[in-house]
Amino acid sequence: MGTLRKYGDLGIGTLEHLDGEMVVVDGASFRYGAMGPFVKWPMTF
Secondary structure (H helix, E strand, O other): OHHHHOOOOEEEEOOOOOOOEEEEEOOEEEEEOOOOOEEEEOOOO
16 A cells, blocks of 8 residues: 555555455545445555
């Protein structure tokens, strides 16, 4: 994530073994599961 944060603070994508999408807004990351709500997600994983 550190490398990606150099290029901006807004994005959407998927990660390996993650059920749903990862969304970054204003530098804060969130996970949106396929069947659930947005959950704050740590920037280091």
